[in-house]
Every structure is written in structure tokens, then in C-alpha cells.
Amino acid sequence: MTHELTRRDAIAALSAVGASLAGCAAPSADDDGQSADGDQSLSDHDRGTLSAAAEVLYPDDVTAVESFVERYIDGRATDRPEHAAGIADAVEYLDEYCQAWYEADFAALSVDERDEALRRMSADEADSVPDGSDVERLRYYVINDLLLALYASPTGGQLVGIENPPGHPGGLASYQRGPQS
């Protein structure tokens, strides 16, 4: 079974991180509009790098990753510019590292190489610290940001058995329901 990340997931994830729909009591998942032009503080390269990272970070059967990440990142950049700056810095570090080891930017590597690069720099052991070392900041602004976006969305939640994960305003029906299968 594949799990397609939808516009609804991006909106849900955005609402969990304070972007775009901030404050709306019950963001309607099917709501249209809002093409998320985004702030220019994140370049196309930054956005492409985050999508490339998400391909490694997200489980294999999650689809439509790129459009999900783009929507998510644009909303982030608009509503939390200082956070976007942190993302851009982390992407820069990631590229520097990959240039040194692989002579290519992170996004240009194969999925396996990206995974290897992250492990080589010990991103899997680093704490997530917004003002920490390069790798700790990468963990905070890129890895945990993307994992938060996924696991606070309905599709990401469903991957692990919860359709209304914390951070997602999924209403009052799901907590009363028993297991679906």
C-alpha cells in the first residue's frame, strides 16, 4: 500500500508548525486556494535539497513527497522567517559537507548516498539543537523539521496507526473510535 501525501497533509503539517493557517480554529482540509507563493528567503535550491532529504527521511511507500515538502516549506518561510534562515544555513552546511566528501551537492547524490552522507556526519546520533553545532542544527532545521511535518500530518500519523496525531486539529471523533481493521 502506498501513502500519498496530499494537500490536506501539507495544510495539516503547516498548521502544526504555525504557518499560513495560523490560528484558524479548524482548518478545512479540502479548502482550496492558497498557492503558497512563499517568501523568497528559501531558494529553489534549498527547496530541492529539502525534498531530496525527505526522500531519505520518509518511509519508502510515501508518495508525492516533493509537492508536500514544497508546500510545507513555503508556508514555513512565510510565517517563520527566522526559521527559514535556519533551514537555509543548514542546507548550506549539508552541501559543503557533501562537496567535501562526494564532490557534489546533497541533492545531486543518489538516495543511498544521501543516507550515507547523513550517517557519516553522525546526524543519526546528533541531538536536535536550534543553536547547536552544524550537525545539531541540521538535525533541528532539516531532519526533525521534515519528520515533524510528516508525523504531525494525517497521512504520516496513519503510517504508525494514528489518523489524528498531536499537532493536527483532527476533530473530536477519532479519539472515540476503536481500531479500524
Next chain:
Amino acid sequence: MSDIRTPSDRVDRTPSDRVDRTPSDSADVCVIGAGPAGALIAHRLAAAGHDVVVLEAGPRFDPEDRIEQMDDALRPAHGRPDIWEMGGNRDAFTSSGDRQYPLNHARVKGIGGSTLHWQGMVMRLHERDFGVASREGVGADWPIEYDDLRPYYAAAEDALGVAGASDNPFEPPRETPHPMPAFEPSYSDSIFAEACETLGITTHSVPNARNAEPYDDRSACVGYGTCQPVCPSGAKYDATSHVEKAEDAGARVIDQVPVQRLEHDDSGEAVTAAVYATPDGETHRQEAREFVIAAGGVETPRLLLLSESPQYPDGLANSSGAVGRYFHEHLFAGTGGVIDRETRQHHVGFNTTESHQFYDDPATGTESGVPSADAEADDLGAIKLEFFNYAGPSPVDAALSDGGWGEDLRERVADTYGNHLTVGALVEQTPRRENRVTLDRSTTDDHGNPVPEIHWEIDDRTRRTIERANEIQEAILADLDAEITWQVGPTETGPAAHHMGTTRMGTEPGESVVDDRARTHDLRNCWIAGSSVFPTGGAMNPTLTIAALALRTAEHVERRL
């Protein structure tokens, strides 16, 4: 959007650097602290036409930031006190005694006070709680009875907006239903219901200060599941609601102005001014006819102690020596485990089932499975059992703290999340004179004042009660064939963030700080609102009682204006 407002829809106030923080000329009432106690009193008195000034130490948080605060709260990188900017020199404290007291996890400074962070469970004390000394020979009796507070409880439930049902057979008598219907039980409640039925434990709904439907211009709960520490929708009550109402009724509410001390007249019978500091380093005096101290159960006694004078060398309103003493809490006792089916946790951040069966009668077992307490260990305090809807790790937390990623991470998170159950409990702590808030003169805060020192220990009766709670919890989980994976007992226990007893209420001026109206015995225009006036605290979360007492005190203050 309709007329339902979320926190960020609310009126933008003046940016904090342009706020006028000079004193008011002719205040009738000066309220110190803008948590629920201060906000409710300020609102009632302002609505009655009186000139009210509220001085609040902490900032006015921008409601626009609530979702960002939730974002931070979901990330393990941010500690709980960070979410509401607690900590640092402003909030420095000393913890002594055999228990570390985590004060800055247990309060918030800001417009709205600790309700910004709170869980929002709101129940009435039981009739028993007002006379524990007479009935059980421990603690002190309240100078008032449940019946004295009963109408104010109803008014408090209306004010906060409580969703509840009348299905609790252990609850004291009530006159009207709650203003909103209770939240429906969760799926995991139905799992516990089976076990409790077998064991002969009666369960019932939980009164929540949280909108089950739109109420008082605030949104219904939409299931963000992050109630503690922050509700982005505004469905969870917090005291910014009554601060706004007070302001709409004409009160002035000034943020970032910690009161440094209170001054009194030559006779020593009346407070004349609250001396406060502003962010730009100025000091002002706010004069008023009546003063209400509503600074929480630690800062209220601290402010009285800081207000020592030649006439009152031991601190203001402290001729009894009881200011700061009898500090007590509710202790957490919990048992958790896993079962072989899904339990559907973490969809919402609040509970929907409790049992008060072991509250008035903690030692008595059931015929079908819960043993009675041993005869030599049956002197126990009250126990309130809670059935969690957020047992075990949340999937977001599990994903972000794991370290890994990809398919492996998904598998681990799916394994970690899924079949946890927790039975928690609040346990009554016996108030003891030695447990106290004093001034630590060796350490000072950002204004050069001695910081509060909290000396906190747990007595044998309270320990026994925690063990008894564990025993009941184990019986429930055993009936479900759960594998018990953790337990919080007398050694691991921690406080529930309820600061009680430090300016206790009583009829004897030699033994208590305030009278039955919550006015200090020593000073005729000085009132105290908050759980510091509780002589004993039962095992119910305190804020509904704080609110009821505040509404009652507001009437007494008004009679003097």
C-alpha cells in the same frame, strides 16, 4: 469565520514598548497577578463600576504565536518551561528538603498566569475536604463549609466554561448541570470500563474547562492534542479570557511590572501602595483603597515576606508566623503498561474518565478484586484516579527523539506507539508546618530581591496513600492482562503544579493568615486570592476552587468599596 474567536483573532493591544506603565491616580482596587484568581476578581469589580488596576509580573503573550509555541512544544529540543519563557534570573529559586521542587515547570508568569500552560481539569472539592482535621485528625479544618462555596462553584463553572456531566455518584451535591455537556468517553475508556466493571470500580466523566461546543466566544475543541502546554484553538480556558473581560469593563491591566513590596500606613493596619518595577528600570507606587494579592502559591507568600518593615520584621500579614508555611501539593502516582490490542492514545490531550471512588474512602476495597488497605496502613489521604488518553510516547515525540529515519524509523514508531495504557492518580498531601516557602537571602533575582526557597518533603501518610493508589492501579491493569512497564510510586513521585497552603485561611489569627473571607487578619484592606489560602487541598485539581473563592472574595471586597 463566524463570531467564534480563536486566540489570534483577538484584539491587538498596544505593543509592549509603548504601554503606559505609570500608576493610576485613583484606583479603588489594585490586583497583583493576572492568573485566574486575579483576573476573575478584576473582572467582577470592574464590571461593578470600580476603578481596577492589575499589576502582572510577566508579559502579555501574543495570541498569534500560539501555533508556533505548539510547534516548539512538539519538538523534544524545547523544554516545557521554554514554551512560556519561564526560567532565568527573573524566576530563580532554591529548592531544599529531600525533594527537588521543579518550580518553573509548575507555573507561568504572564497575562493569564499558569492557566496558559495548565491541563484544565476542574472539579469541586468534596464536603469531606473542608473538615479533614475533625474527621481524620490531620491538617486543619477550613473555616467554611462546602455549602458556603457551592453557589460560587456553579458561578465558577459558568465563568470558566466547564464541560461535564452529572454522572459522578461521588460528587458533592450540585444545583445545576455544567454549562456544557461532557466530552464523550474515549476508546481506551471503554477498555478500562470493562476492567473496572469486573473489579467493582465505578468510573465517570471528567469536568473539563475546555469547550465541548463553542462557548463564551471561544472555539470548540478541535483535537490538536497539545492542551498542555498550549492550546492553539482557544478551546481550553485560560485566564486571558477574564483579563480581556476586565479590560472591556474598564480595568487597566499592566504587564511586566513585578510588584517588589507592599507598603503600609503608620498604624500598620492598612496597605497603602504596591511598589512595582517597569521594564525600563523605573519604580512606581500604585496606591489603592483595597489590595488583592493573587500572585500564586509561591510568589504570594514571598511578596508578603519581602514586604517586611520595622513594624512587621517577619513580613506583612505574618503575625501568625504562618506565611509561607504548610506548603503542600498534590502528588502524582501512576502505573503504566502495554496490552495486546490497540489503545488509540494521543488523539486529544485531555482525559474523559476518572474515578472518585477512593477519594472519601481510600482504604475500602471492592468485593471483586481491589483489596482493602491493611489495617495498620489504613490511615490514608484522598485519591483521585485518572484514566489517561495520552499514555505512552506520542508518535511525533517518538519520531523526533529516535535519531533514525526512513522505513526503520516508521517501524520503530509504529511499535512504540499503539498499545499503552496508563492509570494515573492525584494523591492528597498532608500539610506540614516544616514544608514552606521562605526567602533565600543568599541568592537574588533580576531586581535584587531574595529568591523563594522551597522546602518540600513528603510524610509517611502521603507515601502510604501513593502506595495505595499504585495498588489500585495495578489491580486494574492486571485485570486487563497488561504488562506493567513503569510505575511512579512514593520514590519517583512528583508534584502536580498545585501550590497550596502558604497563606492559609482560618478563624484563629494566631494560626492562619487570612480569615474566612480571604482578608488578612492583620491588615484590613489586604486580600489574598489563590490556592495559598487552602488549609488542606484534598486531591482535586485546585483551580475551580480558586475561582469559586475568588468570586466570593470579590463580593466581600466590593462591600468595602
